[in-house]
Amino acid sequence: MPLDLEEQEHLDNFKDFWKKYGKLLTGLLTAILLAYAGYSGWQWWKNNQAMEASKLYGTMLSAVGKGDKEQIFRAVDDLQNQFGRTSYAAMSGLVGAKVAADAGDTAKALSYLRWTSTKATDSAYAGVAKMRLVAQLIEQGGDAAITEADQLLKEKPVSGFEALWIERRGDWYLSQQKIAEARTNYQTAWKMMLQAKELPDESRRLLKVKLDAVGGV
Template identity: 45%
Template sequence: MAKHLDLEEQEQIDQIKHFWAQYGNLISWVLIVILGSFAAWNGWNYWQRSQGVKAAALYDEVDRAVLARDIERVERALADMQSSFGSTTFASQAALLAGKTLFDAGQVDKARAALTWASEKSGDASYKAVARLRLAALDVESKAFDQALKTLEVPVPKSFEPLVADRRGDVYMAQGKPDEARAQYQTAWQALGPRTEYRRLVEVKLAALGVDVASLSPTAR
């Protein structure tokens, strides 16, 4: 009986040896790939978390510089953010914040540079849209009306389309083209939700142009 069991065990061992000789290398490589991928995934997640923490800390530096009205510090912190963490949402937020601060400080060209960076480099379409809206406002301030309209030509997320139409209306108003402005304001008003606070501002603009919003399409209200 013992010999019979020994023979069965030997056969099983031989089968295992044969199987391993035939498929051992393949199995080893598969395990290496799986384990390597798992390690890489964990490493990537760790790197992402680490980058996020560092970017958040640098954004806080931009925010503190803004509160302190320290323009040089704002520029320095923003440059560090763009060079080291340009792909993060914190960089986009920092560029928008810095753009407003620089504009308020009379640094229009530097404000434009910050907003242009956000409009081109941000990985988030919403931040790009916000940056373009602000750039168009700067263009209107400098009476570069054609450039403002060109800035607003780039497609934006659907939720931003009413805001683009409203800003386009502002451009036409600044150009002395009330009919074109009215059409854009109407488009914006109709696209904005009835509970949207911004819609009231558009209503004021339409009223100034002699438009009673009650006369607009009831299906859009």
């Protein structure tokens, strides 16, 4: 059926438009499709990573229940090496560090805490790891450990950990027999903790013991 003049005009206009902008539109459509495919692939990859990491984390918890340190450490290493961008890697680092410290393997405990404090994708896990790392370095003592703890404490604290950060600085001063400085930091941390209702009561009780030991409020 032949086109009437109006339909022919629309067709000619469309042909002109496509001749001018067809390649651009095709390129844009291709880019959109590739972006969507990339996003879908990324989501699949993340979900798959999380699923596999969850299974391995479960294996690690089972090993904790059995007291199998070798399997625990193997699982932690695999989680950090293969699934480092998942929260399970950070959680396993904290668990592995505790198991290693209890077993007297300070080097391994510090290694797990260093990894978690710098590579955890969740700032809360990074903050907890950094607090534990500083505490363990102070407990270990020695020039290298004390210097590393000092450098860590000079960094900006993770949000929500400010009071605990100042308390750790007090611990650092106390380890150096600087009682006045330790007391000042403990007092500051105490005032902040009284306002930080989200912190557990145990944190306040522990700080109060330290504060009383250096002269109280």
